[in-house]
Amino acid sequence: MTITITNLVTYDVRFPTSRTFAGSDAMHPDPDYSAAYVILQTDSPQGLEGYGLTFTIGRGTEVCVAAIRALAPLLIGRTLESITTNMAAFWRSLTSESQLRWIGPEKGVIHLATAAVVNALWDLYARVEGKSVWKLLVDMSPEQLVACIDFRYITDALTPEEALGILQRNVATRVQREAEMLQKGYPAYTTSAGWLGYSDERLRSLCREAIARGWTQFKLKVGASLQDDLRRIQIMREEIGPDRKLMVDANQVWDVNEAIAHMQALAPYHPWWIEEPTSPDDVLGHATIARAIAPIKVATGEHVQNRVIFKQLFQANAMHFCQIDACRVGGVNEILAILLMAAKFGVPVCPHAGGVGLCEYVQHLSIFDYICVSASLEDRMLEYSAHLHEHFFDPVVIEDGHYKAPLAPGYSVKMLPETLKAYAFPDGEIWRQA
Amino acid sequence: MTITITNLVTYDVRFPTSRTFAGSDAMHPDPDYSAAYVILQTDSPQGLEGYGLTFTIGRGTEVCVAAIRALAPLLIGRTLESITTNMAAFWRSLTSESQLRWIGPEKGVIHLATAAVVNALWDLYARVEGKSVWKLLVDMSPEQLVACIDFRYITDALTPEEALGILQRNVATRVQREAEMLQKGYPAYTTSAGWLGYSDERLRSLCREAIARGWTQFKLKVGASLQDDLRRIQIMREEIGPDRKLMVDANQVWDVNEAIAHMQALAPYHPWWIEEPTSPDDVLGHATIARAIAPIKVATGEHVQNRVIFKQLFQANAMHFCQIDACRVGGVNEILAILLMAAKFGVPVCPHAGGVGLCEYVQHLSIFDYICVSASLEDRMLEYSAHLHEHFFDPVVIEDGHYKAPLAPGYSVKMLPETLKAYAFPDGEIWRQA
Numbered sequence: 001m002t003i004t005i006t007n008l009v010t011y012d013v014r015f016p017t018s019r020t021f022a023g024s025d026a027m028h029p030d031p032d033y034s035a036a037y038v039i040l041q042t043d044s045p046q047g048l049e050g051y052g053l054t055f056t057i058g059r060g061t062e063v064c065v066a067a068i069r070a071l072a073p074l075l076i077g078r079t080l081e082s083i084t085t086n087m088a089a090f091w092r093s094l095t096s097e098s099q100l101r102w103i104g105p106e107k108g109v110i111h112l113a114t115a116a117v118v119n120a121l122w123d124l125y126a127r128v129e130g131k132s133v134w135k136l137l138v139d140m141s142p143e144q145l146v147a148c149i150d151f152r153y154i155t156d157a158l159t160p161e162e163a164l165g166i167l168q169r170n171v172a173t174r175v176q177r178e179a180e181m182l183q184k185g186y187p188a189y190t191t192s193a194g195w196l197g198y199s200d201e202r203l204r205s206l207c208r209e210a211i212a213r214g215w216t217q218f219k220l221k222v223g224a225s226l227q228d229d230l231r232r233i234q235i236m237r238e239e240i241g242p243d244r245k246l247m248v249d250a251n252q253v254w255d256v257n258e259a260i261a262h263m264q265a266l267a268p269y270h271p272w273w274i275e276e277p278t279s280p281d282d283v284l285g286h287a288t289i290a291r292a293i294a295p296i297k298v299a300t301g302e303h304v305q306n307r308v309i310f311k312q313l314f315q316a317n318a319m320h321f322c323q324i325d326a327c328r329v330g331g332v333n334e335i336l337a338i339l340l341m342a343a344k345f346g347v348p349v350c351p352h353a354g355g356v357g358l359c360e361y362v363q364h365l366s367i368f369d370y371i372c373v374s375a376s377l378e379d380r381m382l383e384y385s386a387h388l389h390e391h392f393f394d395p396v397v398i399e400d401g402h403y404k405a406p407l408a409p410g411y412s413v414k415m416l417p418e419t420l421k422a423y424a425f426p427d428g429e430i431w432r433q434a
Numbered sequence: 435m436t437i438t439i440t441n442l443v444t445y446d447v448r449f450p451t452s453r454t455f456a457g458s459d460a461m462h463p464d465p466d467y468s469a470a471y472v473i474l475q476t477d478s479p480q481g482l483e484g485y486g487l488t489f490t491i492g493r494g495t496e497v498c499v500a501a502i503r504a505l506a507p508l509l510i511g512r513t514l515e516s517i518t519t520n521m522a523a524f525w526r527s528l529t530s531e532s533q534l535r536w537i538g539p540e541k542g543v544i545h546l547a548t549a550a551v552v553n554a555l556w557d558l559y560a561r562v563e564g565k566s567v568w569k570l571l572v573d574m575s576p577e578q579l580v581a582c583i584d585f586r587y588i589t590d591a592l593t594p595e596e597a598l599g600i601l602q603r604n605v606a607t608r609v610q611r612e613a614e615m616l617q618k619g620y621p622a623y624t625t626s627a628g629w630l631g632y633s634d635e636r637l638r639s640l641c642r643e644a645i646a647r648g649w650t651q652f653k654l655k656v657g658a659s660l661q662d663d664l665r666r667i668q669i670m671r672e673e674i675g676p677d678r679k680l681m682v683d684a685n686q687v688w689d690v691n692e693a694i695a696h697m698q699a700l701a702p703y704h705p706w707w708i709e710e711p712t713s714p715d716d717v718l719g720h721a722t723i724a725r726a727i728a729p730i731k732v733a734t735g736e737h738v739q740n741r742v743i744f745k746q747l748f749q750a751n752a753m754h755f756c757q758i759d760a761c762r763v764g765g766v767n768e769i770l771a772i773l774l775m776a777a778k779f780g781v782p783v784c785p786h787a788g789g790v791g792l793c794e795y796v797q798h799l800s801i802f803d804y805i806c807v808s809a810s811l812e813d814r815m816l817e818y819s820a821h822l823h824e825h826f827f828d829p830v831v832i833e834d835g836h837y838k839a840p841l842a843p844g845y846s847v848k849m850l851p852e853t854l855k856a857y858a859f860p861d862g863e864i865w866r867q868a
Contacts, residue, residue, distance in 0.1 A: 027530070027532070027535065028532050028533070028535075028536065029532055030532055030533070031532070031533060031536075032533065056533075056536055056537060057533050057536045058533035058536075059504060059531070059533040059534050060501075060504055060533060060534045060536065060537040060544065062500060062504065063497065063500045063501045063504055063537060063543060063544065064537060066496060066497045066500040067494075067497045067543065070493060070494055070496065070497055096461070097493070098461070098462050098463055098464055098465070099462070099464070099465065099466065099490075099491050099492035099493040099494060100493050100494045101461065101462075102462065102465075102490055102491045102492075102494065103490060103494040103497060103498060103542060103543050103546060104542050104543075105686070105714075105737065106715075107541050107542045107715070107739065108537060108538050108541045108542020108543050108544060108545070108739075109497060109501065109537050109538075109542050109543035109544060110494065110497070110542060110543060111542070112537060151689075152689065152713075153689055153690075153712060153713040153715075153716060153719070154689075155689045155690070155691065156689060156690040156691055156719060156722070252539070255585075255586065255587055255588075255589045255590060256587075256589070256590040257589065257590055278587060279587040279742045280539075281540075281541070281587075281739070281740065281742040281743055282587060282742050282745075282746065283717060283718070283746060284717070284746045284749055284750065285587070285590065285742075285746075288590070303539070305541060305542075305715070306715065308713045308715040308716050308719075309715055311716075312716065312717060312718045312719075315718055316718065
């Protein structure tokens with residue numbers, strides 16, 4: 001059956017999260033968690049559509065929507081089959097469009113838009129196959145997976161042959177890990193206790209609640225003043241005790257030398273990692289910080305723009321935890337390249353989540369990573385944040401600190417029609433009341 | 435006199451250059467040279483306005499226009515004085531806007547838009563002072579110049595104190611270099627002969643014409659097939675002889691190892707530099723290439739997204755020529771940071787030009803660089819491309835292979851009203867005919 005993409009519709013959807021400080025951090029004190037949302041319409045007799053989004057935090061979502069519209073002509077009129085039979089070429093047709101690439105290339109707004117569109121395409125593909133995206137990927141052969149990747153600019157770190165080798169060595173044992181994922185799910189940690197805008201009392205009570213719910217790994221936002229950070233990390237360490245893991249996250253607020261000084265001051269509270277200590281563009285800066293603050297580890301990735309920066313973070317030993325974002329880089333295809341580079345360089349992948357739809361997305365990526373690429377859960381966990389899941393048809397399910405493997409067809413980010421209506425910016429009822 | 439910014443108007447202006455292959459290269463075979471153009475309107479009794487633009491190559495210009503509109507509320511209603519008395523804070527208020535930074539930060543579309551707006555602001559400032567932008571900068575004290583720079587993320591490479599020292603050591607001799615610039619102008623090289631889409635015959639005749647006009651330095655676009663590149667470089671070398679400089683430009687088409695192999699094949703024709711051998715994001719890749727192909731030099735910068743990547747290119751000895759672009763990074767303020775880092779690391783700055791308005795912009799930057807920062811013309815030259823200057827009120831003037839110092843107030847990118855009308859996309863008459 002041939003399915004043709006007949007139209008692309010895009011929405012600016014914003015949630016007024018700044019009213020409660022949920023999601024607040026040192027660089028983003030007042031985010032309105034948002035999404036530039038995409039529906040790929042088709043001529044499928046069953047009315048199948050593809051759903052994707054890129055995550056934003058309020059103003060600027062309309063710019064991503066404009067970029068998605070600029071990409072739309074590259075999809076409309078194409079058959080799904082013409083795309084899926086040469087995925088790498090499809091991906092390059094978006095990222096190397098001869099005029100649009102000037103406004104990136106492969107970074108910022110145009111790449112966020114690429115992610116929304118590419119992920120919508122994978123969602124459609126999975127729905128047509130009647131599988132969740134992770135299962136669609138797991139059922140592909142190593143050759144098929146490698147054929148999804150555009151290796152441009154990374155062959156000095158990972159060749160197609162090396163990628164194939166990594167995937168092939170795990171094929172025989174895929175079935176056991178798939179069974180394990182279906183039974184236990186993927187381990188998670190929570191960020192919901194430690195937002196920067198929360199009071200000390202709220203931080204303390206949220207830690208207690210989270211422990212009661214079985215969480216064993218906690219993240220604290222830092223980067224305000226050193227005094228505040230010391231007081232807050234002390235509260236969290238008191239509440240969670242010496243054995244649970246405590247990660248801190250500066251959200252890019254420091255220069256290289258400030259990051260080193262700050263982390264040396266927090267070291268007595270044994271943070272496991274410092275996340276985003278400085279600019280996400282600063283590969284050499286992360287390497288300098290990593291050397292200076294050992295044994296504290298360095299994590300980054302949610303703002304790392306593409307596989308070329310990730311490649312260098314691996315090459316320079318600048319990052320101990322690779323925090324891919326499902327819609328910052330160019331969707332599933334580029335994620336595959338990054339997962340395989342991480343495996344080659346021996347760096348655990350702990351995806352960035354929270355936001356709008358990020359938890360829904362990354363569960364697929366981590367489950368696939370475990371079954372087909374890393375074959376390990378050591379030092380691996382998936383971020384979880386409690387808010388906004390109620391807006392999706394297939395929200396994540398957490399049990400005992402684990403993501404349950406999603407079984408519904410697609411990539412889990414299809415939004416409820418009433419959400420698209422009420423939270424539409426600026427005309428939805430939520431914003432008209434504001 | 436207090437001047438308040440009362441409105442920001444933005445235009446999508448496109449020139450159908452793809453019809454002639456002017457500007458064509460390995461990655462951009464069919465550019466329609468374009469601009470997202472900005473006018474800052476004010477309440478000045480003389481009707482003073484500020485004019486800025488960011489250069490684009492066709493599709494996607496409308497996305498930059500959307501981003502400029504997103505930035506507009508940060509300027510409208512502000513007095514010029516409130517901005518110019520704390521330039522670094524103004525610049526950070528744009529680049530670190532708490533929601534908009536998510537769609538960058540400081541890269542791609544939102545940073546291109548920042549450049550258009552920031553440059554329009556400098557144009558307005560210069561018009562109010564009755565000076566060209568280079569003269570406005572040259573008349574600032576070292577302290578005033580340093581106060582224009584946001585040092586976030588670069589203090590590990592350049593502190594404000596070091597920047598001040600670089601500027602102070604040149605103050606006493608500024609006046610001589612200013613006189614020299616007013617008399618001789620700034621040395622240039624031409625890209626107009628070597629566009630990739632031109633036939634061998636056209637390449638040959640354009641080389642002859644350029645030599646007749648006094649050009650001594652030539653650039654050839656490469657990166658198609660090795661066979662084509664070898665044939666074309668041979669033609670250019672034959673025409674310009676052994677002593678004139680020949681630079682080649684691959685426009686990011688190669689992977690790291692491809693770049694090395696390709697340049698080893700072109701080495702017998704003694705290219706002086708290879709420009710953009712690979713991804714502009716690949717600091718470590720450029721360093722690897724630079725080591726492998728010496729004594730051929732490595733040049734890059736027109737697609738380098740911000741000061742953080744430039745910082746690393748300096749730190750890693752990855753770039754022998756720094757090709758700043760006036761509207762890829764965030765306008766004059768960020769350019770100052772990059773010029774000062776280049777001076778500290780001893781790397782000549784040879785700005786990227788051509789495009790729409792880029793020649794008009796960068797003449798100001800190079801003249802300022804010579805007078806106040808580098809104090810040297812050794813290995814320095816400014817790109818020149820012959821097309822589209824007729825659309826500006828104050829187009830560049832080239833004499834004997836030198837840019838004449840512009841004397842009209844402002845930043846030289848004010849477009850003619852008939853251009854804004856005829857080339858407006860999609861409704862201008864040029865596009866309605868298409």
